[in-house]
Amino acid sequence: MATRRFLRALCRHAAAGADLVSLRRHFGAVTSIRSRSIIRPAIEQEKSLRHRDLWLLSSRRFCSVKTPEDDDMEDEYEEGEGGGDVDEVSDGEMAAGSRPHKREYTPEEKEAEASEIGYKVIGPLERSDRVFKAYEPVFAVVQIGSHQFKLSNRDCIFTERLKFCEVNDKVILNKVLLLGSPAQTIVGRPIVPEASVHAVVEEHALDAKVIIFKKKRRKNYRRTKGHRQELTKLRITDIRGIEKPEIPITKEKPVKVALKQEKVAEAA
Amino acid sequence: MALRGVWQLQKLVVSYCNWGGSSRGIRAFMETKLPAFQEKNPQLEIVPELIRGQHPHLKAFCKNKNQRVVCVKNMTPDDILLHSTRLRNALGRKVVKLKTRHVTKHPTVQGTWSTDLKF
Numbered sequence: 001m002a003t004r005r006f007l008r009a010l011c012r013h014a015a016a017g018a019d020l021v022s023l024r025r026h027f028g029a030v031t032s033i034r035s036r037s038i039i040r041p042a043i044e045q046e047k048s049l050r051h052r053d054l055w056l057l058s059s060r061r062f063c064s065v066k067t068p069e070d071d072d073m074e075d076e077y078e079e080g081e082g083g084g085d086v087d088e089v090s091d092g093e094m095a096a097g098s099r100p101h102k103r104e105y106t107p108e109e110k111e112a113e114a115s116e117i118g119y120k121v122i123g124p125l126e127r128s129d130r131v132f133k134a135y136e137p138v139f140a141v142v143q144i145g146s147h148q149f150k151l152s153n154r155d156c157i158f159t160e161r162l163k164f165c166e167v168n169d170k171v172i173l174n175k176v177l178l179l180g181s182p183a184q185t186i187v188g189r190p191i192v193p194e195a196s197v198h199a200v201v202e203e204h205a206l207d208a209k210v211i212i213f214k215k216k217r218r219k220n221y222r223r224t225k226g227h228r229q230e231l232t233k234l235r236i237t238d239i240r241g242i243e244k245p246e247i248p249i250t251k252e253k254p255v256k257v258a259l260k261q262e263k264v265a266e267a268a
Numbered sequence: 269m270a271l272r273g274v275w276q277l278q279k280l281v282v283s284y285c286n287w288g289g290s291s292r293g294i295r296a297f298m299e300t301k302l303p304a305f306q307e308k309n310p311q312l313e314i315v316p317e318l319i320r321g322q323h324p325h326l327k328a329f330c331k332n333k334n335q336r337v338v339c340v341k342n343m344t345p346d347d348i349l350l351h352s353t354r355l356r357n358a359l360g361r362k363v364v365k366l367k368t369r370h371v372t373k374h375p376t377v378q379g380t381w382s383t384d385l386k387f
Contacts, residue, residue, distance in 0.1 A: 132272055139377045149370050156371040167357050168270045182378055202270060205358040208365040231366075233359075235272070 111164045116174075120144065120162060123170035123198075131170070131200060131237045140239045141178040142197050148177065151197055151236045161230035165201050171234065173197040179242040186242055195241025199234040207231050274331075275311045276359050280352065281327040283317045290341035294324040297345035305349065309356060326352055330360025 112121070132154070139152045144159050151157065165171055176195040179186040186192055206228040214223040270276065282298065285291040298316060306314050323341040326348070330336075336355060340348050379385075 135374055137374070137377045147369075151370075152372060152374055152377060154373070158366060158369040168273065168275075180377055185378075200273075202272075203357055203359045204354075206354070206363070208363050210365075 120165070121172040121174060122165050123172055125168055125170070131198070132235075133237065136239070136244050138179070138181045138239050138242055138244050140176050140180070140195070140197050140241075142173045143175040143177060144173060151239065153236060153239065155236045156202070157199075157234045157236065158231045159234060160232070161204060162201070162232045165232075167201055167203060169201045171199045171201055173199060176241060179239070181242055182245055184242060192241055197236060198238040198240070199236045202233040202235050204230070204232050271359060275309075275356075276331050277312055277328055277356050278331055279313045279315060279329040280355065281315045281317050281329070282324075283319045283322075283327065284324040285320050285322060286318060287320060288323070291324040293343045293345055294340055294348055297348040301345055301349045305352060312356065326355065328355040328360075332360045334360035334362070336360070 134153075136153045139150055141148060141150050144157075144162075147159065149157055162171070174191075174196060176192045176197060177188050177190060179188075179192055179195055186195070188195070207230075208228070210227050210229075212223075212225040212227060214225075215221065282294065282302070284294045284298065286295070302314065306312070323339060326338045326340055328336045328338075338351050338355065340351060343351075
């Protein structure tokens with residue numbers, strides 16, 4: 001609140017035509033980054049400030065548009081000074097407008113939080129790990145975002161684009177609702193704690209184009225829009241949290257070998 | 269784009285014109301962003317190709333012998349980077365509408381349910 005009042009007062013003084021010296025006298029030696037970024041462009045473009053921009057800087061907003069305080073202040077400065085040093089917002093806004101969601105999740109905690117919403121955790125990249133195992137007769141019901149899947153080892157899944165993982169990343173799906181094997185079933189309420197499903201991101205791709213066609217007959221209204229959904233393909237590698245049966249693999253091989261030997265004997 | 273850990277995009281041919289205005293973006297991309305992209309993907313073979321008098325495009329050659337051509341005329345370097353990242357991220361498969369979102373070879377673990385089944 002104090003900073004907001006300070007900034008507004010600063011603007012009013014700058015708009016009224018005060019130079020740097022008088023500004024400094026009023027507000028003392030302010031060393032915060034924010035005020036520095038405001039004072040410098042104010043000095044440079046003091047003379048070029050048009051009347052309309054001065055009004056924008058100094059006037060109160062009477063419109064009912066509710067924006068967060070920070071964005072409000074930064075927008076005002078952009079308009080008035082024609083390119084002041086606003087750190088995050090300018091690049092995203094000035095760009096083509098086709099990528100409005102260019103927020104930078106700089107702290108890794110934020111990434112982790114956002115990925116928790118989608119019930120996935122990013123593991124390290126894969127380097128010579130033997131992750132792709134043989135099929136195990138175990139399944140899990142997992143939720144990713146709002147979609148639920150019944151997964152088994154070596155399955156492939158197409159989900160909505162997972163934002164914070166790249167191709168060849170290991171991903172852990174936390175929200176396991178049910179685990180099952182031929183001998184045992186574990187039902188979660190609603191989640192099975194300490195159960196996880198490991199997967200590898202195989203690709204980030206666009207789905208085939210869907211044409212959205214709107215028409216109102218006899219009203220001269222026709223609209224055509226193309227849409228390609230961004231998908232992520234995950235390959236499931238491991239299901240943890242349930243005892244896996246170990247029997248079937250060892251039994252199959254001797255049976256097959258015996259059959260082959262018999263066939264060879266018959267042929268000969 | 270990695271099938272079981274193997275990158276699927278083998279070669280990316282960056283075709284541009286050194287005179288035309290539609291190649292301005294791709295020329296800037298080649299100066300600024302292409303070296304970083306090449307370092308991030310050492311497994312990828314990036315070949316710049318000069319085609320005078322034609323619009324610029326990116327050609328992707330995949331391990332399954334599929335080719336994909338993306339025209340990048342009049343695009344900004346950011347957009348071209350996005351397209352090349354998309355080509356690198358995708359498998360070389362044909363873009364068809366998905367039948368199912370879950371592809372599996374073993375649909376059942378505990379056996380298929382039927383009305384006669386008794387627990």
